Amino acid sequence: MLLLFALLAGCVSDNDISRLGQIDTFLQEGTDRVDILWVVDNSISMSNEQEKVAAGFQQFIVGMNMSEYADFHLGIVTTDMDLSNPEAGLLIGDPPYLTRDDAYVADFMGRVMVGTEGSDKERGLQAAYTALTDPDALAHNGDFLRTEAVLALVFVSDENDCSDNNWLDDEQDGALCYDIDEQLVPTADYIRRFHGLKGPGGRVVASGIIGPPVSEGCEHSWPGKRYQAVSQELEGVEGNICETDYLVIMDEIGARISAPQRTFYLTYPAIEETLVVEVDGALVEAEGGAVWLYDPEYARVDFVGEYAPEFGSTIDIAYDIAPTR
Numbered sequence: 001m002l003l004l005f006a007l008l009a010g011c012v013s014d015n016d017i018s019r020l021g022q023i024d025t026f027l028q029e030g031t032d033r034v035d036i037l038w039v040v041d042n043s044i045s046m047s048n049e050q051e052k053v054a055a056g057f058q059q060f061i062v063g064m065n066m067s068e069y070a071d072f073h074l075g076i077v078t079t080d081m082d083l084s085n086p087e088a089g090l091l092i093g094d095p096p097y098l099t100r101d102d103a104y105v106a107d108f109m110g111r112v113m114v115g116t117e118g119s120d121k122e123r124g125l126q127a128a129y130t131a132l133t134d135p136d137a138l139a140h141n142g143d144f145l146r147t148e149a150v151l152a153l154v155f156v157s158d159e160n161d162c163s164d165n166n167w168l169d170d171e172q173d174g175a176l177c178y179d180i181d182e183q184l185v186p187t188a189d190y191i192r193r194f195h196g197l198k199g200p201g202g203r204v205v206a207s208g209i210i211g212p213p214v215s216e217g218c219e220h221s222w223p224g225k226r227y228q229a230v231s232q233e234l235e236g237v238e239g240n241i242c243e244t245d246y247l248v249i250m251d252e253i254g255a256r257i258s259a260p261q262r263t264f265y266l267t268y269p270a271i272e273e274t275l276v277v278e279v280d281g282a283l284v285e286a287e288g289g290a291v292w293l294y295d296p297e298y299a300r301v302d303f304v305g306e307y308a309p310e311f312g313s314t315i316d317i318a319y320d321i322a323p324t325r
Helices: 002-009 047-064 104-111 124-133 135-141 174-179 187-196 225-233 247-258
Strands: 021-027 033-040 071-078 150-157 204-210 238-240 263-265 276-279 292-295 300-303 314-320
Touching: 033 047, 033 124, 047 104, 047 150, 047 247, 071 104, 071 124, 124 135, 124 150, 124 187, 124 225, 150 225, 150 247, 187 204, 187 225, 204 225, 204 247, 225 238, 238 247
Parallel strands: 033 071, 033 150, 150 204, 204 238
Antiparallel strands: 021 314, 263 300, 276 314, 292 300
16 A cells, blocks of 8 residues: 555646746846957958948947947957868957957958958858857957956848858858758857857847848848847847948947847746736736747747836846746
8 A cells, every 4th residue: 555655646747746936136237348249241242341331330339339338349250160261260350359448440440341252151150159169269369258248249241141060061152051941050049059158147139230131122132031030039230231331220239239138038947927027126017018028939038129127227037937848
């Protein structure tokens, strides 16, 4: 009888086990530290676009209100990740990144003119992650990436991303990038990787000056769907690379970096219907997703537009932890 009782006790279903509750607390604090990595396409079609980025940099500074950022790192890497490229993933220039102590406006405008002799397989997401994590790249790039700083990524390309971990050989035609979807690293993986660089409470903002949808009639570019997916998930701005100038785009990208954080990653996946969100002790209703919504794929709460908590706020998110199986 004792053995039978023990066996029956071991058959209790997960539904009979009390749910585990969790409260995650976030401080919406401004920072004067930001690491900005520009990832610039250096393939044959990009000379005009590089010039427009250089010309619009002053507007980026205005939008970001860079005068309030006493401590910034500003780096540039190209999308050329061919195995034959000895500078793949390396930040351009000496020193490898610019700070407030440098003539950063003039130096950036010079460095962003990265040329047009790079690979026709534009691996922008791969280049960014390599620059921030690869041991060989880090030996050159130094302490560009800092744990306590906001990480801002800006992708500039007239092609879609082809981050395939070099599945295509250097000699193969870049047009093949559009035929190997199954070989490309999923954008969801890159989103998790980039956020993982900062950890809980850290912030990553990814924006793009990229090819628009085909319907917009931009003849000399391909839709940057993979960059768009990353920027949508990482609080960013999407600009049209076919615009005659980038003044408005650059202003918007800068402003988004300096704006309050909208996205808060939870410690654990949540049972959505149990979520309770408070800002400074006041309950904030989701209003059907009009104020905030839960993204189960990344286990995070996203505030919508103007509803992002203001600087100085404390955000408490209580929830029951979702089963992992």
